[in-house]
Amino acid sequence: MNEVLSRGVNANKLVNDTYNWPRQISKIIKGYNDTWQKTIKMSPLKAEKDWIDGVENQIPQRLGASANARNQDGMTVLSKGDQVRIRLNHDKKGGVSWTRGPFVIEESFIEKLSNGNLIPSYQLQDIDSQMTMRGRYGSDQVLKYIPSETKLKMAPLYIVSYLIKPLWRTIDGEKHKYWVVRWLGYKDATYEAHNQLMEDVPKVVQRFELLRNVKWNTVNHTVTFLPAQRKPHLVEEQNA
Structure with a gap:
């Protein structure tokens, strides 16, 4: 790469009759990235674009495959009215933490990909404020909340x-x-x-x-x- 830039700097000196290459370096790099290269049979910019497009096209397939794998493992698709906890940031020990108070699923969405895979997502509501949460939450962002059947018996308070x-x-x-x-x-x-x-x-x-x-x-x-x-x-x- 250094040799390529060196040739570009020398060529710029011949064309512009100046050796002030720092001011011209961005143009030199752009010219190189736009030029067809023999080794890759295309320009570097074209190669980068094709690589990005290829990865983006693979994302839905990977998500679908992941969802199908979880479904085969017995993952339950949640329904409207189910209560869930929301995943928080990973803690310092590498574990996953969840909200203490539950949220309720207001709407459940199932997106079918072109390959037939199903991707569930959920719209949630805050139980306390009755407000709808912004955005949708994927299956890996929610955890079904199962309330305890044991109710605490509070002793009467006398003042x-x-x-x-x-x-x-x-x-x-x-x-x-x-x-x-x-x-x-x-x-x-x-x-x-x-x-x-x-x-x-x-x-x-x-x-x-x-x-x-x-x-x-x-x-x-x-x-x-x-x-x-x-x-x-x-x-x-x-x-x-």
């Missing part, structure tokens, strides 16, 4: 509205510290153990004891506290 008063209660013949508790969203108050409330809502208990000067007598099992100066206010919501 302390305010403490009414402290008291002693006899449980199995023994005295224990208790509180009368009003719950947010519930009409009836309940008795709750002091130790349990100190684990769940310690700040609520400590605030009451401080403001109302609560005194627990562990000998006589009595409790004293100051009366409320005003209607009990809603304390900060805490789990009990």
Whole structure:
């Protein structure tokens, strides 16, 4: 290649009577690429174009062959209404990651190639926003989503509205510290153990004891506290 360019530079010097070849190098290269070459029986530009056209013509065939191979391996063509996850970029370890939340197939398309191969693609919808995703997704870009049949059972959430008063209660013949508790969203108050409330809502208990000067007598099992100066206010919501 260097020899060819050297001949081109020398020829340019003879024609233009100048040796300023850097300004003429692009024209020299273009002239070479447009010239018929004996070794390849065509110009380099023609060879490049034929090669690109040949590869483009092979792409549908390769895709079709790949799709047929997957179908023979048992690949299921997805249908409208199926839920899928979308493939994300490959992670650093070379694996494939997928979206956590599923999308729904809004439309399913099957393209039949000239050789009879079928290529599926899908138009997706975001379940949360109900918006149609842009473009179509191929079979290698989606993964069928199968929701778990095991549903988590959430425990009911109880929030302390305010403490009414402290008291002693006899449980199995023994005295224990208790509180009368009003719950947010519930009409009836309940008795709750002091130790349990100190684990769940310690700040609520400590605030009451401080403001109302609560005194627990562990000998006589009595409790004293100051009366409320005003209607009990809603304390900060805490789990009990």
